[in-house]
Amino acid sequence: MTSSLYFKRGVVLALATTLAVALAACGNKEAPTKVALDDQDVLTTLNNYVQTSQLNCVAMPVAFNTPVEKKYAELKEPNGAQLAVLVKLGLIAEQPAEAGKVEFVPTDKGKEVYDGLQTNPPLPGFCSGTLAIDKVVSTEAKESGDNYNRDKVVYTLKLDNPAAWASDADLRKQYPDFAKLVDGAGKDHHDAEIESRGQGWRVIEPNALAK
Structure with missing residues (x-):
């Protein structure tokens, strides 16, 4: 017992x-590691990301040297109103093409700000100034594990040295997303998820996020 x-x-x-x-x-x-708001590595990572995003660019609606109708300003596809405003601003010029049509080439002014936009299909675009991080507003730890951290970062943007043509009313009307970006500089909140595996941070592309 x-x-x-x-x-x-x-x-x-x-x-x-x-x-x-x-x-x-x-x-x-x-506890999950919280990213400091002044973390220089995070700022560098975000700046590299936004500077290649080409959000500060306006797309060329048709490939260069592609014939379109002479009365292109009335076209819906490609966007004739966009073509007309780019001609007006001196970024592209029209020249005669076969069958009474016209085609477009970049001007010297346009070549100075020309870049390839990541659109589908890829089309050239014209970029205004340099996009950069204005400030990091907040960070939120999303996941933490062995030598791994994933965080959500909220930030605002700034547009340094904007081009004079970027303020044109007709251009702003034809490229509303571009106008919204310019008007929201320093105010509108943007967000991205970043991850680190112990060797610096990288931005997780939206389509790479787990569903």
Whole structure:
């Protein structure tokens, strides 16, 4: 009888000790690392990301040297109103093409700000100034594990050295997303998810995020 009692007490003590160890382990679990708002590595990563996003560019609606109708300003496809405003601003010029049509080439002014936009299909575009991070508003730890962190970063943008043509009313009307970006500089919040595996941060492209 006494032996059985000691055995039961031993079992209870062992269970209590195991529970205490488990609770202590939970209490000592590291919290996800929170990115500092002034983390220079994060700022550099975000700046590289937004500077290649080409959000500060307006797309050329048709490939160069592609014949279109002479009355292109009335066209819906390609966007004739966009072509007309780019001609008006001196970024492209029209020239005669076969069958009484016209085609477009970049002007010297246009070549200075020309870049390839990541559209489908790829079309050339004209970029205004340099897009950069204005400030990091907040960060939120999303995931943390062995040598891995994933965070959501909210930030505002600034547009340095904008081109004079970027303020043209007709251009703003024909490129509303571009106008929204310009008007929202320093105010509108943008967000991105970044991850680190112990060797700096990188931006996770939206289509790479887990569903």
